[in-house]
Amino acid sequence: MSEAKExxxxxxxxxxxxxxxxxxxxxxxxxxxxxxxxxxxEGIQDEFANTDSRVxxxxxxxxxxxxxxxxxxxxLIFHMHTNVFQFDRSHSVWNSSYxxxxxxxxxxxxxxxxxxxxxxxxxxxxxxxxxxxxxxFVNHEGHFMVQGKRQLGYLYNDFLNSKVSKEELTRIxxxxxxxxxxxx
Numbered sequence: 001m002s003e004a005k006e007x008x009x010x011x012x013x014x015x016x017x018x019x020x021x022x023x024x025x026x027x028x029x030x031x032x033x034x035x036x037x038x039x040x041x042e043g044i045q046d047e048f049a050n051t052d053s054r055v056x057x058x059x060x061x062x063x064x065x066x067x068x069x070x071x072x073x074x075x076l077i078f079h080m081h082t083n084v085f086q087f088d089r090s091h092s093v094w095n096s097s098y099x100x101x102x103x104x105x106x107x108x109x110x111x112x113x114x115x116x117x118x119x120x121x122x123x124x125x126x127x128x129x130x131x132x133x134x135x136x137f138v139n140h141e142g143h144f145m146v147q148g149k150r151q152l153g154y155l156y157n158d159f160l161n162s163k164v165s166k167e168e169l170t171r172i173x174x175x176x177x178x179x180x181x182x183x184x
Contacts (some may be wrong), residue, residue, distance in 0.1 A: 018104050019084040021140040028108030029138050029164050030080040033111065034067045036169045037078065040177070041069050074115055074180045077130070089139075093145070098160040108137040113148070115180050121131040133179055136172065138164055149183075150177050 001009075041059040048055065060068040065080040087093050087106045099106045113134040134148030136156075142164040146156035152175050156162060 014104070014106075018107055018140060022083070022084045022107050022109050022138070025140050025164075026080060026084075026111065026138045027143055028083070029109075029142070029144075029169070030065070030078075030111055032164070032166055033078060033169050033173070034061060036134055036166060036173050037067050037069050040170065040173050041071075044071070071177060071181065076133075076176060076180060077114045077116065078085075079112045079114070081112065084109050093159050096160045098143070105139055105141065108139045111136040111138070113176055115183065129184075133183075134172070134176060144168070146172060148176075148179075152179060 010037050038059045038061075041057050045057050048057065055072050056070060057072075058070045062068055062077075065082060067078045069076050069078075084107055086103075087099070087108065091115055093106065112132060112138070114130040115133050116130040134146050134152045136144060136146050137159075138144045139159075143159055144156070144162050144164050145159040148156075152172070155169075155175060156172060163166065
């Protein structure tokens, strides 16, 4: 086999298998995130019960890669991207020893979080714009960070030390809810 073919095979073995591992980790994270969303909305509904029937809440599982929650006049859509990416070399995460020591740790899957007005869906206003409020990046070892608006952008940016857990996902969801409810 030529040197080029050997390199090609080596790169496929190394990166393609890694990308499958990242995908599996992000898919598992997204499943846990869906549980958190359902539990969060249920908890809010329980606390809000009998307060005002005009204010509605729901959780919808929209398939393998999407989930939706409604809180009052806002809808948050959580969407798992099915591809794996490497952080751009100009990204600050490359300054950490975690990525410098093993560049494969810089491959991540992404869960995007969008905010829409509930009326955009209710009245089928297809041209209304949503607003990306966060991107959750997860690697093959379950390390994560969030890029996002306000508290979402600075509370969850320690990629080296942050590991995905149900508790961490709950904190992210609650921060997304707080941001959304405070954004007019």
